[in-house]
Every structure is written in C-alpha cells, then in structure tokens.
Amino acid sequence: MSTRAPLACLALLIAGPALAQNVESGPQAQFEASTGPVTVTSVQPPLPNADEYAVKVADLDANGDQRLDRSEVPDDHALHFEWSLVDRNRDGYVTDAELANWK
Incomplete structure (x- = not known):
C-alpha cells in the first residue's frame, strides 16, 4: 500500500482552513440549503x-420614438458593445x- 494517499489527505486537511478563508471582496448571497444556511461571497470585483x-x-432616446437605434448609444457605452x-x-x-x- 502506498503512503502517498494518506500524506495527500493529511496535506489537504492541514491546508483546508487556509483555503477556506473568508473573502470580503464582493457582495454576498445567503440561502437555505438542505444541509443548512449557505453564504456565497463573490470574489469578482464589481463592474465599473x-x-x-x-x-x-428614455435615458438614451434622443429622437423620442421610445426605442433606441445604434446611433443613439454612445460609442463607449456597454450597450454599444453588446448591441x-x-x-x-x-x-x-x-x-x-x-x-x-x-x-
């Protein structure tokens, strides 16, 4: 029997708390799972x-026709890129x- 598997398990047990540190960098969502309460924290920074x-x-409608055509959207706006x-x-x-x- 190899001694590598027990050593790998021991390494994971020791490293587990370090890997599971609480990350405070983003918004959190909380919900109830079948195993109890769960909190998910985003590690992705908010979009600028x-x-x-x-x-x-209405925010961009320059001609008042209640719809946007591409010319009404600024070139640097997210909608321009995802039209x-x-x-x-x-x-x-x-x-x-x-x-x-x-x-």
Missing part, C-alpha cells in the same frame, strides 16, 4: 460600468422589453 446595465430607453446580444429580434432597434432581459 454596472449602472450602464440598468439603462432604460447584437440585446437586439433579440434583430430589427435594428432596442426596446425597454429587450433591455429588461439584458444583464
């Missing part, structure tokens, strides 16, 4: 342009309904 993902048509993902029906316009599904 997160507010752009909450945009409404083809948001314009689900591929009609060249983005509506509030399409924006509501964009996250």
Whole structure:
C-alpha cells in the first residue's frame, strides 16, 4: 500500500482552513440549503460600468420614438458593445422589453 494517499489527505486537511478563508471582496448571497444556511461571497470585483446595465430607453432616446437605434448609444457605452446580444429580434432597434432581459 502506498503512503502517498494518506500524506495527500493529511496535506489537504492541514491546508483546508487556509483555503477556506473568508473573502470580503464582493457582495454576498445567503440561502437555505438542505444541509443548512449557505453564504456565497463573490470574489469578482464589481463592474465599473454596472449602472450602464440598468439603462432604460428614455435615458438614451434622443429622437423620442421610445426605442433606441445604434446611433443613439454612445460609442463607449456597454450597450454599444453588446448591441447584437440585446437586439433579440434583430430589427435594428432596442426596446425597454429587450433591455429588461439584458444583464
């Protein structure tokens, strides 16, 4: 019988607490699992342009037609880069309904 497996298990037991340190870098979500309460902490930093993902048509609608065409969206806006993902029906316009599904 090899002695490597027990040594590897021992190394994991010793390193476990160090690997499971509480990370305080992002938002937390809490829920109840079948085994008890669970807290999940994001280690991904918040997006610097997160507010752009909450945009409404009225925020950018320059001509007042209650829909956006690509020329109404600033070149550096997140919607400009993800236009083809948001314009689900591929009609060249983005509506509030399409924006509501964009996250």
